[in-house]
Amino acid sequence: xxxxxxxxxxxxxxxxxxxxxxxxxxxxxxxxxxxxxxxxxxxxxxxxxxxxxxxxxxxxxxxxxxxxxxxxxxxxxxxxxxxxxxxxxxxxxxxxxxxxxxxxxxxxxxxxxxxxxxxxxxxxxxxxxxxxxxxxxxxxxxxxxxxxxxxxxxxxxxxxxxxxxxxxxxxxxxxxxxxxxxxxxxxxxxxxxxxxxxxxxxxxxxxxxxxxxxxxxxxxxxxxxxxxxxxxxxxxxxxxxxxxxxxxxxxxxxxxxxxxxxxxxxxxxxxxxxxxxxxxxxxxxxxxxxxxxxxxxxxxxxxxxxxxxxxxxxxxxxxxxxxxxxxxxxxxxxxxxxxxxxxxxxxxxxxxxxxxxxxxxxxxxxxxxxxxxxxxxxxxxxxxxxxxxxxxxxxxxxxxxxxxxxxxxxxxxxxxxxxxxxxxxxxxxxxxxxxxxxxxx
Amino acid sequence: xxxxxxxxxxxxxxxxxxxxxxxxxxxxxxxxxxxxxxxxxxxxxxxxxxxxxxxxxxxxxxxxxxxxxxxxxxxxxxxxxxxxxxxxxxxxxxxxxxxxxxxxxxxxxxxxxxxxxxxxxxxxxxxxxxxxxxxxxxxxxxxxxxxxxxxxxxxxxxxxxxxxxxxxxxxxxxxxxxxxxxxxxxxxxxxxxxxxxxxxxxxxxxxxxxxxxxxxxxxxxxxxxxxxxxxxxxxxxxxxxxxxxxxxxxxxxxxxxxxxxxxxxxxxxxxxxxxxxxxxxxxxxxxxxxxxxxxxxxxxxxxxxxxxxxxxxxxxxxxxxxxxxxxxxxxxxxxxxxxxxxxxxxxxxxxxxxxxxxxxxxxxxxxxxxxxxxxxxxxxxxxxxxxxxxxxxxxxxxxxxxxxxxxxxxxxxxxxxxxxxxxxxxxxxxxxxxxxxxxxx
Numbered sequence: 001x002x003x004x005x006x007x008x009x010x011x012x013x014x015x016x017x018x019x020x021x022x023x024x025x026x027x028x029x030x031x032x033x034x035x036x037x038x039x040x041x042x043x044x045x046x047x048x049x050x051x052x053x054x055x056x057x058x059x060x061x062x063x064x065x066x067x068x069x070x071x072x073x074x075x076x077x078x079x080x081x082x083x084x085x086x087x088x089x090x091x092x093x094x095x096x097x098x099x100x101x102x103x104x105x106x107x108x109x110x111x112x113x114x115x116x117x118x119x120x121x122x123x124x125x126x127x128x129x130x131x132x133x134x135x136x137x138x139x140x141x142x143x144x145x146x147x148x149x150x151x152x153x154x155x156x157x158x159x160x161x162x163x164x165x166x167x168x169x170x171x172x173x174x175x176x177x178x179x180x181x182x183x184x185x186x187x188x189x190x191x192x193x194x195x196x197x198x199x200x201x202x203x204x205x206x207x208x209x210x211x212x213x214x215x216x217x218x219x220x221x222x223x224x225x226x227x228x229x230x231x232x233x234x235x236x237x238x239x240x241x242x243x244x245x246x247x248x249x250x251x252x253x254x255x256x257x258x259x260x261x262x263x264x265x266x267x268x269x270x271x272x273x274x275x276x277x278x279x280x281x282x283x284x285x286x287x288x289x290x291x292x293x294x295x296x297x298x299x300x301x302x303x304x305x306x307x308x309x310x311x312x313x314x315x316x317x318x319x320x321x322x323x324x325x326x327x328x329x330x331x332x333x334x335x336x337x338x339x340x341x342x343x344x345x346x347x348x349x350x351x352x353x354x355x356x357x358x359x360x361x362x363x364x365x366x367x368x369x370x371x372x373x374x375x376x377x378x379x380x381x382x383x384x385x386x387x388x389x390x391x392x393x394x395x396x397x398x399x400x401x402x403x404x405x406x407x408x409x410x411x412x413x414x415x416x417x418x419x420x421x422x423x424x425x426x427x428x429x430x431x432x433x434x435x436x437x438x439x440x441x
Numbered sequence: 442x443x444x445x446x447x448x449x450x451x452x453x454x455x456x457x458x459x460x461x462x463x464x465x466x467x468x469x470x471x472x473x474x475x476x477x478x479x480x481x482x483x484x485x486x487x488x489x490x491x492x493x494x495x496x497x498x499x500x501x502x503x504x505x506x507x508x509x510x511x512x513x514x515x516x517x518x519x520x521x522x523x524x525x526x527x528x529x530x531x532x533x534x535x536x537x538x539x540x541x542x543x544x545x546x547x548x549x550x551x552x553x554x555x556x557x558x559x560x561x562x563x564x565x566x567x568x569x570x571x572x573x574x575x576x577x578x579x580x581x582x583x584x585x586x587x588x589x590x591x592x593x594x595x596x597x598x599x600x601x602x603x604x605x606x607x608x609x610x611x612x613x614x615x616x617x618x619x620x621x622x623x624x625x626x627x628x629x630x631x632x633x634x635x636x637x638x639x640x641x642x643x644x645x646x647x648x649x650x651x652x653x654x655x656x657x658x659x660x661x662x663x664x665x666x667x668x669x670x671x672x673x674x675x676x677x678x679x680x681x682x683x684x685x686x687x688x689x690x691x692x693x694x695x696x697x698x699x700x701x702x703x704x705x706x707x708x709x710x711x712x713x714x715x716x717x718x719x720x721x722x723x724x725x726x727x728x729x730x731x732x733x734x735x736x737x738x739x740x741x742x743x744x745x746x747x748x749x750x751x752x753x754x755x756x757x758x759x760x761x762x763x764x765x766x767x768x769x770x771x772x773x774x775x776x777x778x779x780x781x782x783x784x785x786x787x788x789x790x791x792x793x794x795x796x797x798x799x800x801x802x803x804x805x806x807x808x809x810x811x812x813x814x815x816x817x818x819x820x821x822x823x824x825x826x827x828x829x830x831x832x833x834x835x836x837x838x839x840x841x842x843x844x845x846x847x848x849x850x851x852x853x854x855x856x857x858x859x860x861x862x863x864x865x866x867x868x869x870x871x872x873x874x875x876x877x878x879x880x881x882x
Contacts (some may be wrong), residue, residue, distance in 0.1 A: 037512065045510040049499035052733075056497065058490035069486040069701040071478065099540050100731045107726035115555060115567070115591060126556070126567050142725075149725045150556060260510040263733035284583075284590045285548035290541045290731065292493075292704035 003337030004418060009426050016419040022412045023369060031370035033406040038189075038348035039397040040261055043317050048259045048310070051300040060299075061292065068291035075279055076267075080294035084267040086304045087223065088251060089235035095269045096279060099289045102254035102266035106216060107146050109250050109268070112281050113179070113214070114150045119247050119277040121212040125150070125179065134172060134181035136164035138351055138379030138390045140189040143182040143218065152179070154381035159188070161342075163195035166202045173208035180214040186233055187221035190351040190379055190392035192344025200234055205243035215240070215249040222253055223307055225346040226315035226322060230308050237269055246271040255297060257314070257348065258307060265290075265297050321395040324403050325350050332411035338418045350393040351379070358417035359388045365413035371406050444778030445859060450867050457860040463853045464810060472811035474847040479630075479789035480838040481702055484758050489700045489751070492741040501740075502733060509732035516720055517708075521735035525708040527745045528664065529692060530676035536710045537720060540730045543695035543707035547657060548587050550691050550709070553722050554620070554655070555591045560688050560718040562653040566591070566620065575613060575622035577605035579792055579820030579831045581630040584623040584659065593620070595822035600629065602783075604636035607643045614649035621655040627674055628662035631792040631820055631833035633785025641675055646684035656681070656690040663694055664748055666787040667756035667763060671749050678710055687712040696738060698755070698789065699748060706731075706738045762836040765844050766791050773852035779859045791834040792820070799858035800829045806854035812847050 004012065055061065061068045064078045075081065076097025085092040098105045112118070114125040125131050133147040136157045144154055155172060158165040164183070172178050183203065185195045195203075203215060217236050225231065240249045247270070255264035268278070301307045326343055329352070333339050341352040354362060359376035366373050374392040377385040393410075395403055445453065496502065502509045505519045516522065517538025526533040539546045550559075555572075558565040566572050574588040577598045585595055596613060599606040605624070613619050624644065626636045636644075644656060658677050666672065681690045688711070696705035709719070742748045767784055770793070774780050782793040795803060800817035807814050815833040818826040834851075836844055 039512050042508065042511075045502075045508065046499050049502070049510070052497045052499070052502075056493045058487050058493070061486075061490070061493075067483065067486065069490070069703060071480050071697075071702040073703075100729075101727040104727045111552060111556065111726075115552065145725055149722075256512075260733060261512040262510060262514075262729050263731040281590075284586055285552075286542040286545045287583075288541075288703050290704040290734065292701060293731065293734070 001335035003335065004422055005337060009423070012419055012423055012426070016416065016423060019412055019416045019419060023365065023416060026369040026409045026412060029370070031405065031409065033370060033398055033402055033409070034372045035394050035398065035403070035406055035410075036372045036374050037397070038257070038394045040257055041317065041397050041399070044314055044396075045260060047313055047317065048300075051259050051296060054299040055292065055296040061295065063295055063298075066291070068295045071287045073291060074283055074286070074288050075275070076289065077291050077294045077298070079298045080265065080291075083298050083301065083303060084253065084269065087307060088219065088253060088267070088269055089233070090237045090251070090269050093272050094237050094275060095267050096275050096282070097289065097294055098266040098268060100254075100256070100262060100264055100266065102218070102220070102252040102256070102268070103142055105266055105268040106143070106218065106252055108282065109214070109216070109278070110146050110150060112278070113212070116281055118212045118214060119274055128177070130177045132175065132178045134164070134169060134178060135381045136182065136188075137381060138190050138385075138392070139182060140184060140218070141374075141378040141383070143216065144381050147182075148382065156381050157181070159191055159193065161193060163188070163193060163199035166199055170202070170206065173206055173210070173213060176209035178208065179210050179212065180216055182216050182218070184218045184220055185236070186219060186231065187224055187344060187347025189220065189347065190349035190390075191342050192347045192349060192351065193342065194231060197234070200236070200239065204236060204239040204245065204249070206245070206248070213248060217249050217251040219251055219253045221257075221347040223304070223311050224257060224314075224348070225311065226318040227345045231346070237271065241271065247274050250274065255301070258310065259297060259300065263293065265294050318396060320400050321403055322350065324400055325393055325395045325407055328404065328407035328411060332408070333414060336415065336418075339414060348394060348396055350395065352391045352393060353389045354391060354414050355418040355421060356387040356389045358414075358421050359385060359391050361420065362413045362417035363391065365416055366410055369409045369413065371409045373410070442776035444776065445863055446778060450864070453860055453864055453867070457857065457864060460853055460857045460860060464806065464857060467810040467850045467853060470811070472846065472850065474811060474839055474843055474850070475813045476835050476839065476844070476847055476851075477813045477815050478838070479698070479835045481698055482758065482838050482840070485755055485837075486701060488754055488758065489741075492700050492737060495740040496733065496737040502736065504736050504739075507732070509736045512728045514732060515724055515727070515729050516716070517730065518732050518735045518739070520739045521706065521732075524739050524742065524744060525694065525710065528748060529660065529694060529708070529710055530674070531678045531692070531710050534713050535678050535716060536708050537716050537723070538730065538735055539707040539709060541695075541697070541703060541705055541707065543659070543661070543693040543697070543709070544583055546707055546709040547584070547659065547693055549723065550655070550657070550719070551587050551591060553719070554653070557722055559653045559655060560715055569618070571618045573616065573619045575605070575610060575619060576822045577623065577629075578822065579631050579826075579833070580623060581625060581659070582815075582819040582824070584657070585822050588623075589823065597822050598622070600632055600634065602634060604629070604634060604640035607640055611643070611647065614647055614651070614654060617650035619649065620651050620653065621657055623657050623659070625659045625661055626677070627660060627672065628665055628785060628788025630661065630788065631790035631831075632783055633788045633790060633792065634783065635672060638675070641677070641680065645677060645680040645686065645690070647686065647689070654689060658690050658692040660692055660694045662698075662788040664745070664752050665698060665755075665789070666752065667759040668786045672787070678712065682712065688715050691715065696742070699751065700738060700741065704734065706735050759837060761841050762839075762844055763791065765841055766834055766836045766848055769845065769848040769852060773849070774855060777856065777859075780855060789835060789837055791836065793832045793834060794828075794830045795832060795855050796859040796862060797828040797830045799855075799862050800826065800832050802861065803854045803858035804832065806857055807851055810850045810854065812850045814851070
């Protein structure tokens with residue numbers, strides 16, 4: 001195959017006709033495939049469903065002298081705190097175990113920063129003129145939306161193969177209105193990048209102008225290798241302390257992609273002072289989280305070693321899906337030279353950059369052919385990708401055979417959108433399929 | 442026995458000496474008894490522990506075509522919404538099923554009112570100069586604390602035997618800064634009062650100046666009779682709609698005192714428009730609540746009828762405790778004429794009003810003798826009871842035999858505190874036991 005940019009206009013026209021033909025074929029199948037969200041597949045849920053039977057006896061509901069069935073222990077059962085400390089490499093006193101959603105704990109931190117202030121805030125953020133938040137992009141739309149929902153100004157920071165562009169971050173934090181940064185340090189969503197040691201150390205040693213600057217360290221994929229060995233990571237809590245920033249980071253994780261996505265347990269880890277401060281604020285909104293489910297999880301997962309063993313089994317279910325995605329891209333798109341992507345070894349996504357200015361159009365075509373993808377732009381603040389190029393592929397949910405079909409459709413749509421753009425640039429006049437307006441030349 | 446007010450000073454002195462003697466006896470026992478919180482007892486937890494075994498099979502985790510184990514269904518499983526609609530008498534579309542804590546849902550509503558505004562708010566409450574909230578008192582300290590934590594001004598409204606003083610409420614809501622009222626309509630915390638039909642209708646038909654006035658209707662004890670038949674209650678959602686106030690009420694309930702206090706499910710019910718509005722805001726902070734636990738609860742409780750049957754069994758465990766409390770009070774305190782209390786038929790508390798100016802002192806004495814009670818004043822805004830008189834007794838946790846002892850200690854302390862006050866009034870000079878300072882005359 002020849003790269004698009006090296007083709008003659010006539011070749012491009014023929015390629016476009018062929019792609020349109022393929023597209024009509026896909027449309028006729030009436031598909032309904034979904035690669036929009038990092039949802040575990042049914043086989044993964046079945047893999048962990050023994051968790052339903054590890055705690056069935058009333059007598060087994062006590063831990064460390066606490067009856068998990070009753071009120072109390074706002075910070076979580078001690079054994080659950082020890083579990084998370086083992087997984088994250090911090091101390092159990094630095095953890096606060098939550099309910100099914102770590103996103104909710106992140107929201108709680110930001111929400112309370114706005115209404116009450118963080119531990120080192122001079123005043124609640126809602127009293128400040130402007131609050132800015134750093135959003136390494138492409139990144140996770142739900143992170144960005146939390147800060148956006150409170151009216152923070154979202155500042156895009158470029159992602160590099162080693163993590164957020166730290167030169168930019170170090171410059172930006174000189175502005176006292178810049179109050180924090182969203183980070184997914186391991187298998188970043190969507191790029192699947194592991195932050196380099198240098199990046200992690202530069203983050204931990206930041207000297208922001210805002211005394212209450214907060215690193216929102218979403219370690220969502222901390223044990224989520226689907227290929228190769230477990231990649232160890234530094235304890236960000238003690239690292240920040242080492243650099244004189246003990247209160248600067250809140251780390252988050254959950255079992256959403258370890259046990260049940262809808263019914264797991266979550267954790268927030270930070271300095272002991274921060275945990276004490278947040279516990280006081282959380283105590284206004286609840287008496288305690290679901291400790292029965294905490295105990296169920298500890299009995300099932302046991303510790304980091306037990307968790308890693310389970311994650312290997314998840315990996316065996318996930319790896320073929322990622323391989324399928326990458327194989328189809330390698331075969332269908334790579335030779336055409338108009339898109340690139342990263343080959344992750346863990347996490348839940350493949351991040352693809354297609355020809356600038358064509359991502360929205362490609363995904364609109366996908367939707368017409370019955371394939372749902374994460375919205376183009378979703379990986380950028382305000383849902384606007386300035387290059388209209390990044391697309392997040394979430395291969396975990398569909399079975400491999402459906403995934404292959406979905407990827408074929410996706411590649412057809414990528415090609416069509418790219419060819420339309422190229423042909424428009426050269427000639428100015430290809431009509432979009434399934435779109436009333438002609439593409440502007 | 443003679444009422445204290447009819448005794449001679451010498452009789453009072455003798456009574457005080459006898460009480461001090463009793464007190465020393467209690468202190469010597471080194472007791473550690475707790476009547477501070479409405480915590481269910483171990484026998485109640487054991488009663489419902491079969492819930493641990495109703496959902497152990499992966500294949501049983503689907504409901505209405507939804508796999509409860511995976512992400513999704515932010516508003517809750519349909520069967521869980523139907524369950525709550527049956528219990529509360531509203532429609533399932535008017536419900537939003539949450540996690541283990543209804544308090545958290547209440548906090549969410551108030552928190553979002555401050556940061557984003559309610560559906561009919563002109564602007565977020567944090568932008569307003571002053572926010573006032575009506576607190577029928579004695580009431581629930583955790584309610585008051587939520588609004589206090591956001592800086593609202595708490596306005597005490599007197600509780601009457603038929604609910605909040607509605608003449609006062611109707612007058613107060615003419616102030617546009619008054620944004621809402623906390624209500625526990627059935628077996629109110631702590632009085633155990635059921636709001637009369639008239640009160641409920643006057644609340645539903647309020648015409649507040651604030652267009653976003655909200656009734657926080659905490660139906661915490663909606664099925665919580667421990668004696669006598671189930672007392673039906675009106676559906677506050679449709680009642681408010683009938684009076685032209687469809688968006689004025691948010692109702693809350695949970696299974697905290699039906700199944701496990703720490704691991705139940707909760708509900709928020711309101712107009713369909715309010716639920717749609719709140720769902721959008723809640724969608725920023727989470728993907729979904731624990732649907733596995735929702736399904737577990739529906740399988741275990743089935744419906745309102747199944748729940749009421751279970752509540753009768755809870756009642757059989759609770760009734761002897763309430764009887765013990767009331768019997769000891771009848772015997773030890775009633776003849777002395779310095780305190781009164783209400784005899785509840787449901788809920789979790791006995792509300793006692795002792796001689797004004799002596800509640801704090803009585804509970805300080807209790808603490809010295811090893812009996813922990815809810816702090817005096819806790820049932821009033823800011824923790825300050827202007828009469829220093831109301832004491833909340835929570836008899837649910839201790840076994841009956843411990844409860845008897847705790848109540849004996851409590852009565853001794855009530856008597857001592859009352860006698861000290863009377864003697865001071867008459868003579869000005871009894872030294873407090875276990876207190877360095879002389880009581881001021």
